[in-house]
Amino acid sequence: MARAVTTNRKILNTAVAWSIGLLIFFPILWTILTSFKTEAQAINDPPIFLFFDWTLENYAVVQERSNYMKFLWNSVIIAGGSTVLGLIIAVPAAWSMAFVPSRRTKDILLWMLSTKMLPAVGVLYPIYLGFIKLGLLDSRFGLVIVLMLINLPIIVWMLYTYFREIPGEILEAARMDGASLREEILYVLTPMAIPGIASTLLLNFILAWNEAFWTLNLTAVNAAPLTAFIASYSSPEGLFYAKLSAASTMAIAPILILGWFSQKQLVRGLTFGAVK
Amino acid sequence: MYFSHALRAASAIALIAAGAAQAETLTIATVNNGDMIRMQGLTDDFTAKTGHEVEWVTLEENVLRQRVTTDISTKGGAFDIMTIGMYETPIWGANGWLVPLDDLSEEYNADDILPAMAGGLSYDGTLYAAPFYGESSMVMYRTDLMEAAGLEMPKAPTWTFIREAAAAMTDRDNEINGICIRGKAGWGEGGAFITAMSNSFGARWFDEDWNAQFDTQPWKDTLEFYVGMMNESGPPGYATNGFNENLSLFQQGKCGMWIDATVAASFVTNPNESTVADSVGFALAPDNGLGKRSNWLWAWALAIPAGTQKEAAAKEFIEWATSTGYIELVAENEGWANVPPGARTSLYENPNYLEVPFAQMTLDSILSADPQNPTVDPVPYVGIQFAAIPEFAGIATEVSQEFSAVYAGQQSIDEALAKAQALTNDAMEAAGYR
Numbered sequence: 288m289a290r291a292v293t294t295n296r297k298i299l300n301t302a303v304a305w306s307i308g309l310l311i312f313f314p315i316l317w318t319i320l321t322s323f324k325t326e327a328q329a330i331n332d333p334p335i336f337l338f339f340d341w342t343l344e345n346y347a348v349v350q351e352r353s354n355y356m357k358f359l360w361n362s363v364i365i366a367g368g369s370t371v372l373g374l375i376i377a378v379p380a381a382w383s384m385a386f387v388p389s390r391r392t393k394d395i396l397l398w399m400l401s402t403k404m405l406p407a408v409g410v411l412y413p414i415y416l417g418f419i420k421l422g423l424l425d426s427r428f429g430l431v432i433v434l435m436l437i438n439l440p441i442i443v444w445m446l447y448t449y450f451r452e453i454p455g456e457i458l459e460a461a462r463m464d465g466a467s468l469r470e471e472i473l474y475v476l477t478p479m480a481i482p483g484i485a486s487t488l489l490l491n492f493i494l495a496w497n498e499a500f501w502t503l504n505l506t507a508v509n510a511a512p513l514t515a516f517i518a519s520y521s522s523p524e525g526l527f528y529a530k531l532s533a534a535s536t537m538a539i540a541p542i543l544i545l546g547w548f549s550q551k552q553l554v555r556g557l558t559f560g561a562v563k
Numbered sequence: 564m565y566f567s568h569a570l571r572a573a574s575a576i577a578l579i580a581a582g583a584a585q586a587e588t589l590t591i592a593t594v595n596n597g598d599m600i601r602m603q604g605l606t607d608d609f610t611a612k613t614g615h616e617v618e619w620v621t622l623e624e625n626v627l628r629q630r631v632t633t634d635i636s637t638k639g640g641a642f643d644i645m646t647i648g649m650y651e652t653p654i655w656g657a658n659g660w661l662v663p664l665d666d667l668s669e670e671y672n673a674d675d676i677l678p679a680m681a682g683g684l685s686y687d688g689t690l691y692a693a694p695f696y697g698e699s700s701m702v703m704y705r706t707d708l709m710e711a712a713g714l715e716m717p718k719a720p721t722w723t724f725i726r727e728a729a730a731a732m733t734d735r736d737n738e739i740n741g742i743c744i745r746g747k748a749g750w751g752e753g754g755a756f757i758t759a760m761s762n763s764f765g766a767r768w769f770d771e772d773w774n775a776q777f778d779t780q781p782w783k784d785t786l787e788f789y790v791g792m793m794n795e796s797g798p799p800g801y802a803t804n805g806f807n808e809n810l811s812l813f814q815q816g817k818c819g820m821w822i823d824a825t826v827a828a829s830f831v832t833n834p835n836e837s838t839v840a841d842s843v844g845f846a847l848a849p850d851n852g853l854g855k856r857s858n859w860l861w862a863w864a865l866a867i868p869a870g871t872q873k874e875a876a877a878k879e880f881i882e883w884a885t886s887t888g889y890i891e892l893v894a895e896n897e898g899w900a901n902v903p904p905g906a907r908t909s910l911y912e913n914p915n916y917l918e919v920p921f922a923q924m925t926l927d928s929i930l931s932a933d934p935q936n937p938t939v940d941p942v943p944y945v946g947i948q949f950a951a952i953p954e955f956a957g958i959a960t961e962v963s964q965e966f967s968a969v970y971a972g973q974q975s976i977d978e979a980l981a982k983a984q985a986l987t988n989d990a991m992e993a994a995g996y997r
Binding site: 326327332415416507526 | 592594595596603620624625629630633638639640641642706751752805810811815817824826830
């Protein structure tokens with residue numbers, strides 16, 4: 288039986304949800320606002336919220352100084368490539384763990400997750416030396432591989448959780464109808480897990496987009512993505528907050544727009560298990 | 564006739580081919596500060612003169628440091644020129660990681676580089692990095708507030724005077740703090756300031772046998788003076804203030820005095836950025852009558868990693884960017900106040916530049932810094948606000964975190980000094996110094 292919700296309760300819930308949402312969004316809003324201020328207005332004390340002379344000067348300076356499209360394209364290739372490659376590897380792995388588990392499956396899952404606990408800087412030198420030997424330094428392909436490996440445990444874990452919600456009997460029926468393993472995964476499992484796969488894809492794309500350790504340390508000119516673009520506007524000796532904010536806004540804009548349009552899919556995927 | 568045309572065409576093709584073979588694309592790693600960004604904007608001049616193209620990798624200072632250190636120590640070859648400081652240069656030069664700059668052209672006139680800068684960027688008498696700009700630290704103060712307090716800033720003040728003046732200028736009701744100085748953790752932030760300040764109190768990081776000296780009275784005196792003065796006259800939350808935070812406060816008229824890098828002078832006197840641009844005076848960093856002032860010495864310099872395939876072109880770039888010709892180019896485009904300071908003696912003989920209000924004080928500050936003999940008592944290291952050993956950055960970051968905890972009121976001075984002493988000795992023992 289559904290629980291009755293009073294109007295007052297609804298208003299309260301809405302107010303709380305909006306407050307939390309605004310609180311989370313505030314740093315992004317502040318960055319966007321600062322990007323339209325002059326450097327002097329950006330550091331004003333008390334801070335100026337809305338009532339200032341809006342200017343596009345910072346965007347003009349950033350456009351003049353940096354090749355934004357080159358950084359953007361690198362981000363798209365690196366984040367997109369690593370996510371797609373990760374999914375190609377993780378779907379069969381998660382299928383195996385969810386539907387034909389062995390005695391060691393849980394240990395393997397935990398071990399995979401434990402690799403995320405290693406501080407990245409701990410393996411910087413081995414990976415850097417490996418990249419030099421393989422000629423992968425400052426290449427998009429090298430970064431696709433590294434970011435895929437970093438995010439693979441999360442992709443496998445998420446897909447494993449979604450696949451576990453799908454009744455094994457459906458796959459069994461497909462097998463009895465003569466489906467091969469490839470057909471079972473491609474034509475039966477994947478369509479049923481689309482919301483889960485979509486949210487995994489989106490979350491990992493965002494993680495790869497924002498990754499700022501490997502993308503800064505393994506790139507120079509050719510493969511530098513938007514994280515390097517932002518880093519080029521940060522300075523401990525000089526007040527360039529408005530320009531830094533303009534660069535940050537330009538860097539997060541694509542992912543904000545993507546998140547906005549895919550929010551329904553994302554929420555559905557994240558709550559997939561709960562509503563089933 | 565036909566033969567003559569063919570010969571001309573062949574010659575032209577050969578010339579173009581030869582030019583193309585010589586033209587290189589240089590990758591340069593650099594920091595994001597005003598002077599470096601200005602240089603990026605003027606790179607077309609270099610390309611027009613030499614045919615070489617330049618690609619920039621601009622990063623935040625700490626990110627850059629990690630990035631270039633990884634690359635040079637693994638011989639990665641990602642960069643043809645690196646922007647490094649006085650801390651890295653002698654260490655990397657000693658490791659054989661940098662190309663010696665001992666064969667620069669006569670036109671370049673390497674003897675014109677300020678001796679303090681050349682000394683700090685050399686190892687064993689060989690220059691390994693050419694200074695793009697240099698800095699020391701000095702007192703920047705509000706002339707109007709000083710006058711209102713009935714005081715006159717001496718050219719070379721003592722710490723006692725600075726503390727008295729700070730108290731007199733403080734006006735909490737109007738949010739004016741008598742003094743703003745760095746307290747933020749980090750070896751290049753608050754760590755640099757307190758180390759330079761401690762030199763004037765007779766303190767030192769190590770004795771001649773590399774034993775930590777935080778258990779000595781001069782260190783206690785330094786911290787007690789700093790904390791006492793800042794609690795009386797400093798801004799709230801000074802424990803988290805670095806260069807940028809203090810610059811912001813000073814430009815908004817909320818500091819009576821600010822002791823920091825000489826390059827800040829061009830910011831605080833720029834009427835487009837500073838609300839107090841027309842009432843700023845300058846003085847040498849304070850001392851305590853012990854023969855050492857509390858100013859530091861630093862340079863951002865250009866160096867060539869050993870093993871680059873483009874050494875000749877890289878040297879051409881360094882000669883262009885750190886030459887007197889480049890200084891004149893900046894003056895022509897942006898005015899004399901914006902030329903890279905603190906690198907060349909001839910700049911301070913130029914009457915145009917001496918009209919800039921902070922020029923002479925910057926030079927005097929640089930000349931009064933001696934990285935070879937930074938402390939009252941002898942030390943085994945070179946460097947004023949740092950000790951030029953590879954372990955220093957890590958140790959000093961931890962020590963400055965302990966000090967910042969004191970500034971934030973989270974622990975006592977004695978506790979912080981005891982922890983600093985222990986962690987420094989442990990690290991030095993592990994590194995084999997003791």
